[in-house]
Amino acid sequence: xxxxxxxxxxxxxxxxxxxxxxxxxxxxxxxxxxxxxxxxxxxxxxxxxxxxxxxxxxxxxxxxxxxxxxxxxxxxxxxxxxxxxxxxxxxxxxxxxxxxxxxxxxxxxxxxxxxxxxxxxxxxxxxxxxxxxxxxxxxxxxxxxxxxxxxxxxxxxxxxxxxxxxxxxxxxxxxxxxxxxxxxxxxxxxxxxxxxxxxxxxxxxxxxxxxxxxxxxxxxxxxxxxxxxxxxxxxxxxxxxxxxxxxxxxxxxxxxxxxxxxxxxxxxxxxxxxxxxxxxxxxxxxxxxxxxxxxxxxxxxxxxxxxxxxxxxxxxxxxxxxxxxxxxxxxxxxxxxxxxxxxxxxxxxxxxxxxxxxxxxxxxxxxxxxxxxxxxxxxxxxxxxxxxxxxxxxxxxxxxxxxxxxxxxxxxxxxxxxxxxxxxxxxxxxxxxxxxxxxxxxxxxxxxxxxxxxxxxxxxxxxxxxxxxxxxxx
Ligand code: SAH
Numbered sequence: 001x002x003x004x005x006x007x008x009x010x011x012x013x014x015x016x017x018x019x020x021x022x023x024x025x026x027x028x029x030x031x032x033x034x035x036x037x038x039x040x041x042x043x044x045x046x047x048x049x050x051x052x053x054x055x056x057x058x059x060x061x062x063x064x065x066x067x068x069x070x071x072x073x074x075x076x077x078x079x080x081x082x083x084x085x086x087x088x089x090x091x092x093x094x095x096x097x098x099x100x101x102x103x104x105x106x107x108x109x110x111x112x113x114x115x116x117x118x119x120x121x122x123x124x125x126x127x128x129x130x131x132x133x134x135x136x137x138x139x140x141x142x143x144x145x146x147x148x149x150x151x152x153x154x155x156x157x158x159x160x161x162x163x164x165x166x167x168x169x170x171x172x173x174x175x176x177x178x179x180x181x182x183x184x185x186x187x188x189x190x191x192x193x194x195x196x197x198x199x200x201x202x203x204x205x206x207x208x209x210x211x212x213x214x215x216x217x218x219x220x221x222x223x224x225x226x227x228x229x230x231x232x233x234x235x236x237x238x239x240x241x242x243x244x245x246x247x248x249x250x251x252x253x254x255x256x257x258x259x260x261x262x263x264x265x266x267x268x269x270x271x272x273x274x275x276x277x278x279x280x281x282x283x284x285x286x287x288x289x290x291x292x293x294x295x296x297x298x299x300x301x302x303x304x305x306x307x308x309x310x311x312x313x314x315x316x317x318x319x320x321x322x323x324x325x326x327x328x329x330x331x332x333x334x335x336x337x338x339x340x341x342x343x344x345x346x347x348x349x350x351x352x353x354x355x356x357x358x359x360x361x362x363x364x365x366x367x368x369x370x371x372x373x374x375x376x377x378x379x380x381x382x383x384x385x386x387x388x389x390x391x392x393x394x395x396x397x398x399x400x401x402x403x404x405x406x407x408x409x410x411x412x413x414x415x416x417x418x419x420x421x422x423x424x425x426x427x428x429x430x431x432x433x434x435x436x437x438x439x440x441x442x443x444x445x446x447x448x449x450x451x452x453x454x455x456x457x458x459x460x461x462x463x464x465x466x467x468x469x470x471x472x473x474x
Contacts, residue, residue: 001084002122003052003092003181005174009115012048016040017107018174019050019099029095033057036091054091084124086186092178100182100207102175117177120167123149126188127162133188135217140180142168179207187224201226270449271299274459277448278364278394279303281463282310285392287362291316293350293384294368298326301343305330313342316357318349351379357388365395367459370419385439391469393441395432395462396448398422402458425456432462440467 007015016023023043029036034057042049093100104111126133130146137144145167170177183204204212204225212218278300282290288311292300295315304310317323323345332340348354350365351372357363363384372380384393400422403409414422423431429445436443441464447457 001054001056001088002120003054003084003088004049004118004120004122005052005177006047006049006118006120007115008047009117011045013043013045014107014110015048015050015174016043017110018104019096020104021050023048023050029091031091031094033087033090036095038095052088052091052095054088056087084121084185085189088121089182089185092182096178099174100178102173111175112173114171114173116169116171117174118167118169119177119181120165121181121185122165123163124166124185124188125162126164126166128188129162130164133164133166136184136187136215136221137168137180139216140170140211141172142170144168176211180211183207183212183221183225187221270458274366274396274448274461275300275303277446277459277461278366278396279307281394281446281461282362282364282392283307285362285394285465287360287390287392288312289360289362290314291357291360291363291388291390293357293363293365294318294371295326295345296322298329298345300364300366301326301345302330305339305343311342312360313344314356314360315343315345316348316350316354317345318347320347323347350383351376353383353387357383360388360390362392362394363388363390365393367396367398369395369397370414370422373420381435381439385435385441385464389439389466391466393462393464395464396459397428399428399447399456399458399460400424401455402452405452405455405458423460425460428460428462432464436464441465442467 005015005019009015013023019038021027021038023040026037026039029038035055037053037055038050039053040048040050098104099111102111130148133146134144147165149161149163149165168177204222208221212221215221282304288309290304290310290313292298292304292313292315295301295317296319298315301313301315304313315323315326317326326345330343332343332345346356348356350368365384369377369380398415398419400414401424403413403415403422404411406415409415425445432443432445435441443462443464446461446463448459448461449457451457
C-alpha cells in the first residue's frame with residue numbers, strides 16, 4: 001500500500017524538513033508487521049512528492065503472534081497486505097511521528113504553516129463507498145477525487161468492490177493532514193488489526209483534538225474507529241461532548257457535592273448527615289450488592305467500603321472526570337486486593353438501559369435526579385425501576401422549600417448551577433408515589449438534616465422497596 005504526499009509550496013523541497021526525511025535518500029524502516037520505505041519520486045523547488053510504501057509481511061505477522069494477535073491468522077489470506085488499513089496509520093505514527101505531532105526542530109514556523117498539500121492513497125477499502133468518503137472529507141475542507149476499482153478486472157460483470165484510489169487536496173498544515181489520515185484510514189476500512197482497548201480511545205481523542213468534536217459524521221467515525229465497542233464508543237462521545245463546551249455537556253461535569261453546593265451546605269454538615277442517612281437505609285435493607293448511581297467522587301463508596309456487609313459495590317457516573325476523582329479518592333490501586341475487588345467504578349448514563357445494573361440488592365441515587373433534564377426523567381425511571389429493579393432504592397434530592405433559609409442563596413435560585421430543577425416536598429412525594437405505583441414498589445419518606453417547623457429539612461429522602469422483595473424494613 002502506498003501513501004503519496006505532494007506539495008507545490010515554494011520551495012517545495014521543504015517537505016523534506018517537515019517529514020524529517022532527506023529527499024535524496026531511499027530509507028527503510030523495520031516495523032513489527034513488515035517494512036516501510038520512504039522515497040521521493042520527484043523533488044524540485046516547485047513540486048515535491050514523498051511516498052510511504054508499506055510492505056506488510058503476512059507470514060511474519062502470523063509467526064510473531066501472541067494470544068491477542070491470534071485472530072491475525074484469519075487475515076493471513078485476505079487483503080491486509082495490499083490495502084491501506086490501520087497498519088498504515090501505525091506506520092504514519094512511527095515513520096512520520098514528528099510531522100504528525102507538528103514538530104520540526106530546525107524550522108518550527110514551517111510546521112505551523114498551512115501549505116498546499118495533496119495526499120493519495122492506493123488502495124483504500126471504503127465501506128460505505130464514495131458517498132461516505134465525501135461525507136467525511138468534505139466537511140474538513142478537502143477537495144476529493146476517488147476512483148473505484150472493479151472487484152476483478154477480468155470479470156467486470158462482478159461489479160465494483162470496496163477498493164478506491166483516493167486523492168485529497170487542501171491548504172493546511174502537514175500535521176493536521178496526517179492526523180486526519182491517521183484517524184480516518186481505519187475508519188474507512190472499518191477493521192482493525194490490533195486489539196482495541198482504552199489506549200485506542202486516548203489515541204482517537206489525541207489525534208481528533210480540535211476537529212472531531214465538530215465533525216458532522218462524528219458518531220459514525222467514533223463508532224467505526226472503536227470497532228463498535230459500545231462502552232468505548234459511549235465514553236468517547238461523552239468526552240467529545242465535553243470538548244464542545246459546558247453548554248452541551250449533558251453529563252453535569254460541574255456537578256458534584258464538591259463545589260457551590262458544598263459551600264452552601266457546609267455549616268449544616270449536611271453531606272455527612274446525608275451519607276449517614278443513606279448508609280443507615282442501606283444497612284437496614286440487608287443489601288450486600290449495591291449500586292451507587294451518579295457516584296460522583298465516590299464519597300458514599302468510601303463509607304460503604306468500611307462496612308463488610310457490602311460485598312460488592314459498583315459506582316456509576318456519566319462524568320469521566322468524577323470517576324477519575326473517585327478512583328483517586330478511594331486509592332483503589334493501593335488497597336489490598338480483597339478490599340479493592342469489592343469495588344468497581346463504571347462509566348455510563350442513567351438515561352440508557354444498562355445490563356450491568358441488573359441483579360443488585362440495592363441502589364443509592366444521592367443528589368442525582370435534579371441533574372437530569374425533565375424530559376429524560378421518564379427514561380431514568382424505566383432504567384432504574386423497570387430494568388435494574390433492585391429490591392431497595394434509596395434516593396435523595398434537595399427540598400426546595402428550605403432554600404429561603406439560606407441567606408446567601410438569592411431567591412428563586414437553585415443550590416447548584418447544574419441543577420435542572422429542585423422539588424418541594426409535595427412535588428417529590430407525588431413523583432415518588434407515582435413511580436412506586438407504576439413499577440410495583442412502596443416508598444417511605446424521611447427528612448435529612450435539621451428540620452424546620454414549616455419548611456421541612458434541607459434534604460429529602462425516599463426509600464423504595466420492591467413489592468414482594470424480602471428486604472428488611474427499618
Ligand atoms: N452522589 C454523589 C454525587 C452527586 S452530584 C454525591 O452525593 O456526592 C450528581 C452526580 O450525578 C454527578 O457526579 C454527575 O456526573 C452525575 N450525573 C448527572 N447526570 C447523570 C446521568 N445521566 N447518569 C449518571 N450520572 C449522572
